[in-house]
Every structure is written in C-alpha cells, then in structure tokens.
Amino acid sequence: MSETAGVREVKSAARTVELLELLAARGDRPARLQELADELGVPRSSMYALLQTLITRGWVRTDTTGSLYGVGIRTLLTGTTYLDSDPRVRLVRPYLDEASQKLGETIHLARLDGPNVAYLATRESHEYLRTISRVGRRLPAHAGALGKALLAERPAADLPEGPYEPLTPNSHTTREALTADLAEIRTRGYSIDREEAVTGIIGFGFALRYDTPSQDAISCSVPVTRLTPEHEDQIVAVMREIRARIESGTTGGTVNWR
Incomplete structure (x- = not known):
C-alpha cells in the first residue's frame, strides 16, 4: 500500500477514484461490469457493490438494462465547482x-x-x-x-x-x-x-x-x-x-x- 506524506493510502477510496478515472477516460464508450472488474483487478462482486453505491450517489450512471456504466452528473457538478472556485x-x-x-x-x-x-x-x-x-x-x-x-x-x-x-x-x-x-x-x-x-x-x-x-x-x-x-x-x-x-x-x- 502506498503512502503520501507518511499517511497510508485508503484502499477503498483509491479504488473509487481509479474507477471514476477509468470511466472518464472512456469518454462516450460506456463500460460493462466485467470490463471494469478486469481493468482494476478486483472481484466482480466487489465492483458491482462499488458501482451501485456510486450510482445511488450520482457519481456513476447506468443504462435501462443496468449493464452499461458511465460517469454520473455529480462529476460535472464537482468539475464546475473546481473552475468556479x-x-x-x-x-x-x-x-x-x-x-x-x-x-x-x-x-x-x-x-x-x-x-x-x-x-x-x-x-x-x-x-x-x-x-x-x-x-x-x-x-x-x-x-x-x-x-x-x-x-x-x-x-x-x-x-x-x-x-x-x-x-x-x-x-x-x-x-x-x-x-x-x-x-x-x-x-x-x-x-x-x-x-x-x-x-x-x-x-x-x-x-x-x-x-x-x-x-x-x-x-x-x-x-x-x-x-x-x-x-x-x-x-x-x-x-x-x-x-x-x-x-x-x-x-x-x-x-x-x-
């Protein structure tokens, strides 16, 4: 586990950021559950639970079938705040x-x-x-x-x-x-x-x-x-x-x- 300024990295937080960055890098190409799990090297069940948590909070969105994933509207709102502040x-x-x-x-x-x-x-x-x-x-x-x-x-x-x-x-x-x-x-x-x-x-x-x-x-x-x-x-x-x-x-x- 990596450290920053002597503080151990929080694994769950790092995984969340890695997931959001991966989805953002795909642009207009939504990802499937298995693709994300394979790319980040985490179990499918863990990835599914993380995605559902982020969907509930608006950071990730899914299609009507629940099989495709992309960044949610909260990413836009956060980015806008960055520019405004x-x-x-x-x-x-x-x-x-x-x-x-x-x-x-x-x-x-x-x-x-x-x-x-x-x-x-x-x-x-x-x-x-x-x-x-x-x-x-x-x-x-x-x-x-x-x-x-x-x-x-x-x-x-x-x-x-x-x-x-x-x-x-x-x-x-x-x-x-x-x-x-x-x-x-x-x-x-x-x-x-x-x-x-x-x-x-x-x-x-x-x-x-x-x-x-x-x-x-x-x-x-x-x-x-x-x-x-x-x-x-x-x-x-x-x-x-x-x-x-x-x-x-x-x-x-x-x-x-x-």
Missing part, C-alpha cells in the same frame, strides 16, 4: 474574452496535469469550431502549443523517455525532437504548434509565470488557411501583452493550491 481561472477569463475580441480566433486556458494538459476555459472563434478543445478535455502535453509552452518551463531532464503518441503526422514522437523544440521555445519566449495536435490548426502558446514552474498557459489557435505573416505577428503581440497583464494582475490573499 479557482482564483487563477477567475483572473484569466476576462483576458481570454479580450484576446478573442481582438484576434477573432480561438483562445484557450489550460493547466498541466501529469503528461497532459487539461482545458480550463475556451473562447471559440465565430469563424470555426473545434470540439477537441472543449473545457475538461485533456491532450498530451508534447503535442500542442499549451503543453509545449509549459514543458519548456521545466528542465529537459524531466521529460519522459518516449516514444510519444502522435496525434498527427507532425507530432513529436521522440524525446530528442521534443527537446530541440523546447530549446527554441525558451529562446523565442512562446511555443508554436504547427498542426501537431490537430491537422489544419496552428497554435501559439504562452506559459503564465505566476507560479514556478508554470502550471497554466494560454494559447491562440488559428486555421492554417487564415494565418498570414501579418496575422501571426498580430497574434504574438496581442498574446504577449495579454500574458503580461495577467501576470501583473496576480495578487495574494487567495488559497495557494498545490
């Missing part, structure tokens, strides 16, 4: 609106979550819609502008060995290629994702340095067909200004979550 998200939201109005493109706020980034806020362009960037979705940090901007704030030695999962033919798949890109990002001051996460989309990412190392980043995404050298210069200038104003607007007096 986070001081960084509240701080950044108005600046996302401003950047969206100035550039006419899609603007994101995301946070590093292990090897991934999780989208916390998005302002969609009226010119195009990309559901891949919806709030709550995660993407591998190595593949997009947001993740690369945050990885560049960390020592190269912290990168996983790879190989990395390719999302498009342009994604970095080796540690060597990603390391070289991150070195350029540190010199440039922002990241560029040239169709590495989504084909046809270029992103510009800017780490927010109100934490050390940075946990959050903002980005601007634009279709390749809409990007000109002049528009790229405008995007970089606006996003740099927005980043500086966000960082200067950070104040104390709030909970410093870890």
Whole structure:
C-alpha cells in the first residue's frame, strides 16, 4: 500500500477514484461490469457493490438494462465547482474574452496535469469550431502549443523517455525532437504548434509565470488557411501583452493550491 506524506493510502477510496478515472477516460464508450472488474483487478462482486453505491450517489450512471456504466452528473457538478472556485481561472477569463475580441480566433486556458494538459476555459472563434478543445478535455502535453509552452518551463531532464503518441503526422514522437523544440521555445519566449495536435490548426502558446514552474498557459489557435505573416505577428503581440497583464494582475490573499 502506498503512502503520501507518511499517511497510508485508503484502499477503498483509491479504488473509487481509479474507477471514476477509468470511466472518464472512456469518454462516450460506456463500460460493462466485467470490463471494469478486469481493468482494476478486483472481484466482480466487489465492483458491482462499488458501482451501485456510486450510482445511488450520482457519481456513476447506468443504462435501462443496468449493464452499461458511465460517469454520473455529480462529476460535472464537482468539475464546475473546481473552475468556479479557482482564483487563477477567475483572473484569466476576462483576458481570454479580450484576446478573442481582438484576434477573432480561438483562445484557450489550460493547466498541466501529469503528461497532459487539461482545458480550463475556451473562447471559440465565430469563424470555426473545434470540439477537441472543449473545457475538461485533456491532450498530451508534447503535442500542442499549451503543453509545449509549459514543458519548456521545466528542465529537459524531466521529460519522459518516449516514444510519444502522435496525434498527427507532425507530432513529436521522440524525446530528442521534443527537446530541440523546447530549446527554441525558451529562446523565442512562446511555443508554436504547427498542426501537431490537430491537422489544419496552428497554435501559439504562452506559459503564465505566476507560479514556478508554470502550471497554466494560454494559447491562440488559428486555421492554417487564415494565418498570414501579418496575422501571426498580430497574434504574438496581442498574446504577449495579454500574458503580461495577467501576470501583473496576480495578487495574494487567495488559497495557494498545490
């Protein structure tokens, strides 16, 4: 049994979290009882009892036959509370609106979550819609502008060995290629994702340095067909200004979550 800060892990609580994370990772693919039991390595009867408890409390839902399982509405309500109570998200939201109005493109706020980034806020362009960037979705940090901007704030030695999962033919798949890109990002001051996460989309990412190392980043995404050298210069200038104003607007007096 693992320990955190000298406290032994509560097995039942850990199993509950593992189950919810497994169901969430499946997205729109509901799971059957035996699949969940096999995946988590627990007896079928124990898994059934856990599922029924979570169904009663709204954390898991089941279909009319009682044979398929997915995350319940309580997960949504908890996620919404996370966003509403986070001081960084509240701080950044108005600046996302401003950047969206100035550039006419899609603007994101995301946070590093292990090897991934999780989208916390998005302002969609009226010119195009990309559901891949919806709030709550995660993407591998190595593949997009947001993740690369945050990885560049960390020592190269912290990168996983790879190989990395390719999302498009342009994604970095080796540690060597990603390391070289991150070195350029540190010199440039922002990241560029040239169709590495989504084909046809270029992103510009800017780490927010109100934490050390940075946990959050903002980005601007634009279709390749809409990007000109002049528009790229405008995007970089606006996003740099927005980043500086966000960082200067950070104040104390709030909970410093870890």
